Amino acid sequence: xxxxxxxxxxxxxxxxxxxxxxxxxxxxxxxxxxxxxxxxxxxxxxxxxxxxxxxxxxxxxxxxxxxxxxxxxxxxxxxxxxxxxxxxxxxxxxxxxxxxxxxxxxxxxxxxxxxxxxxxxxxxxxxxxxxxxxxxxxxxxxxxxxxxxxxxxxxxxxxxxxxxxxxxxxxxxxxxxxxxxxxxxxxxxxxxxxxxxxxxxxxxxxxxxxxxxxxxxxxxxxxxxxxxxxxxxxxxxxxxxxxxxxxxxxxxxxxxxxxxxxxxxxxxxxxxxxxxxxxxxxxxxxxxxxxxxxxxxxxxxxxxxxxxxxxxxxxxxxxxxxxxxxxxxxxxxxxxxxxxxxxxxxxxxxxxxxxxxxxxxxxxxxxxxxxxxxxxxxxxxxxxxxxxxxxxxxxxxxxxxxxxxxxxxxxxxxxxxxxxxxxxxxxxxxxxxxxxxxxxxxxxxxxxxxxxxxxxxxxxxxxxxxxxxxxxxxxxxxxxxxxxxxxxxxxxxxxxxxxxxx
Amino acid sequence: xxxxxxxxxxxxxxxxxxxxxxxxxxxxxxxxxxxxxxxxxxxxxxxxxxxxxxxxxxxxxxxxxxxxxxxxxxxxxxxxxxxxxxxxxxxxxxxxxxxxxxxxxxxxxxxxxxxxxxxxxxxxxxxxxxxxxxxxxxxxxxxxxxxxxxxxxxxxxxxxxxxxxxxxxx
Numbered sequence: 191x192x193x194x195x196x197x198x199x200x201x202x203x204x205x206x207x208x209x210x211x212x213x214x215x216x217x218x219x220x221x222x223x224x225x226x227x228x229x230x231x232x233x234x235x236x237x238x239x240x241x242x243x244x245x246x247x248x249x250x251x252x253x254x255x256x257x258x259x260x261x262x263x264x265x266x267x268x269x270x271x272x273x274x275x276x277x278x279x280x281x282x283x284x285x286x287x288x289x290x291x292x293x294x295x296x297x298x299x300x301x302x303x304x305x306x307x308x309x310x311x312x313x314x315x316x317x318x319x320x321x322x323x324x325x326x327x328x329x330x331x332x333x334x335x336x337x338x339x340x341x342x343x344x345x346x347x348x349x350x351x352x353x354x355x356x357x358x359x360x361x362x363x364x365x366x367x368x369x370x371x372x373x374x375x376x377x378x379x380x381x382x383x384x385x386x387x388x389x390x391x392x393x394x395x396x397x398x399x400x401x402x403x404x405x406x407x408x409x410x411x412x413x414x415x416x417x418x419x420x421x422x423x424x425x426x427x428x429x430x431x432x433x434x435x436x437x438x439x440x441x442x443x444x445x446x447x448x449x450x451x452x453x454x455x456x457x458x459x460x461x462x463x464x465x466x467x468x469x470x471x472x473x474x475x476x477x478x479x480x481x482x483x484x485x486x487x488x489x490x491x492x493x494x495x496x497x498x499x500x501x502x503x504x505x506x507x508x509x510x511x512x513x514x515x516x517x518x519x520x521x522x523x524x525x526x527x528x529x530x531x532x533x534x535x536x537x538x539x540x541x542x543x544x545x546x547x548x549x550x551x552x553x554x555x556x557x558x559x560x561x562x563x564x565x566x567x568x569x570x571x572x573x574x575x576x577x578x579x580x581x582x583x584x585x586x587x588x589x590x591x592x593x594x595x596x597x598x599x600x601x602x603x604x605x606x607x608x609x610x611x612x613x614x615x616x617x618x619x620x621x622x623x624x625x626x627x628x629x630x631x632x633x634x635x636x637x638x639x640x641x642x643x644x645x646x647x648x649x650x651x652x653x654x655x656x657x658x659x660x661x662x663x664x665x666x667x668x669x670x671x672x673x674x675x676x677x678x679x680x681x682x683x684x685x686x687x688x689x690x691x692x
Numbered sequence: 693x694x695x696x697x698x699x700x701x702x703x704x705x706x707x708x709x710x711x712x713x714x715x716x717x718x719x720x721x722x723x724x725x726x727x728x729x730x731x732x733x734x735x736x737x738x739x740x741x742x743x744x745x746x747x748x749x750x751x752x753x754x755x756x757x758x759x760x761x762x763x764x765x766x767x768x769x770x771x772x773x774x775x776x777x778x779x780x781x782x783x784x785x786x787x788x789x790x791x792x793x794x795x796x797x798x799x800x801x802x803x804x805x806x807x808x809x810x811x812x813x814x815x816x817x818x819x820x821x822x823x824x825x826x827x828x829x830x831x832x833x834x835x836x837x838x839x840x841x842x843x844x845x846x847x848x849x850x851x852x853x854x855x856x857x858x859x860x861x862x
Binding site: 406503589635639 | 719723724737738740741767785789812819820821847848852
């Protein structure tokens with residue numbers, strides 16, 4: 191009964207005209223921020239936080255959450271249309287979203303992105319509302335060894351992102367991990383591979399690398415491939431078909447649930463969720479061959495996982511006071527600015543605020559869908575312009591985004607360097623996604639490995655005493671070697687049958 | 693399918709991997725009680741890079757018999773003069789854009805970010821894409837103005853203004 195009473199109170203708070211208005215403004219501003227390369231949700235929330243200081247705490251937090259939601263979807267739009275991920279979590283969306291756009295299917299790609307975000311968002315919100323304390327206690331069982339094992343599981347998805355050559359994929363992932371070791375060491379703080387160059391002390395920024403590898407490299411690749419024709423599609427081709435929806439239903443559910451669980455774990459984040467969600471979808475898809483070439487499930491899965499992880503990240507934020515992601519860390523700061531202390535007592539001390547905020551997530555999701563779905567054909571129409579007019583603008587926005595992330599020219603240099611590297615990678619068929627995955631997971635992997643090593647006094651056999659970690663390792667081994675084992679057993683079975691019949 | 697490129701790629705990966713592994717020894721790979729030290733992850737990543745780089749080289753060498761065929765296995769035939777010319781032109785465009793980008797990044801702190809990148813857009817449109825002069829100018833000025841409004845005015849991102857700082861009170 192308490193649950194429903196809280197729900198009614200929450201909706202009562204969220205549905206007041208002022209909160210609805212600020213939720214709408216937040217979603218709209220968030221979408222615009224997400225459209226700008228490099229300016230992800232964390233930057234958006236941080237930049238617009240001062241605008242909310244004169245509002246009541248609940249209205250301010252509703253607006254900031256709206257920005258968070260809007261920025262996630264805005265980043266998807268640029269990922270699909272111009273292969274320029276607005277933030278790290280939308281990198282995977284570009285892998286199938288962009289080929290879909292080049293095939294004249296930008297409309298369905300954007301629509302399934304919006305719908306899958308909405309559906310998984312709603313499911314994960316229900317989980318958040320009903321089971322937040324349970325998931326928070328579950329997250330507490332995830333120490334460094336378990337997170338380390340989860341990251342190893344994340345690495346297994348390289349197979350799915352490697353394209354034609356698994357060796358090249360593995361090499362790129364190793365390069366990504368090596369790149370993350372440049373800069374200050376997380377354990378001792380000593381500088382590695384910096385050669386006295388001060389800009390390298392902070393390491394190689396993730397987003398300038400992504401902008402370079404995706405946006406700049408793609409532009410150069412398209413220019414080299416010759417005259418790119420504008421994409422003219424009929425209006426009816428921009429709408430999601432029943433077949434598209436049928437292919438994505440289970441993907442959205444599976445990736446959404448996985449994304450929510452990963453989002454709950456502090457530090458794991460929406461980026462890892464989107465990679466694993468994509469890999470899960472590829473594993474169970476009947477259209478495996480289409481992945482990487484424009485499979486609609488390849489857009490639905492990362493979007494569903496990403497959206498659910500965003501909601502999942504609120505579990506540790508609200509219940510434990512531990513941020514689940516970069517953006518929730520900024521939001522946590524906002525809570526403290528407004529004199530609210532997140533943690534186990536928040537649900538008891540501030541029920542109106544917590545339930546009002548969670549109900550506003552529902553409303554924010556609905557507003558986001560209503561705002562963006564009708565605009566899908568408008569966004570998709572961008573590709574009707576000649577590419578010769580679009581790409582100089584993409585380069586301009588990419589470099590300005592790269593500057594904005596780091597607030598110094600170093601980000602711009604990195605984008606240029608990785609743009610050139612990415613161009614040659616494309617030319618010689620080296621896959622980009624494993625490199626990104628290596629960069630995403632490398633830092634986290636090293637940190638958790640060091641912590642695990644310290645916990646075990648240098649003995650990594652500590653993993654053997656951690657059942658959850660062992661299950662995750664077993665799952666990783668199963669993903670890597672399962673299909674081979676199945677094929678081996680089938681072959682042995684056939685041989686046995688043959689010799690029996692002889 | 694592009695053996696020379698793959699050999700070069702493999703060689704670069706092996707070199708990078710060897711550099712990471714060798715240099716990481718200075719940072720200490722395993723510390724007291726065999727605890728993981730700052731050099732451990734780069735050392736392993738470097739070794740893996742060397743191994744995978746060598747494997748790419750080996751796989752390329754093994755598949756050298758397929759060089760004259762395309763990925764579907766069909767013979768693509770000799771490249772025509774027109775194809776060669778088109779490929780030469782597009783490669784020239786890419787090189788030109790590389791060069792323009794490099795110049796833009798170098799000049800940004802001096803001329804100001806927005807001005808330099810507006811000129812870059814103009815140069816790409818007018819020189820690389822051979823668009824009409826006035827059309828290129830309008831597009832480059834519009835994008836520069838839009839970026840100034842969004843990034844500089846609305847979002848408060850302090851872009852380097854360079855020589856135009858006194859003009860707009862930066």
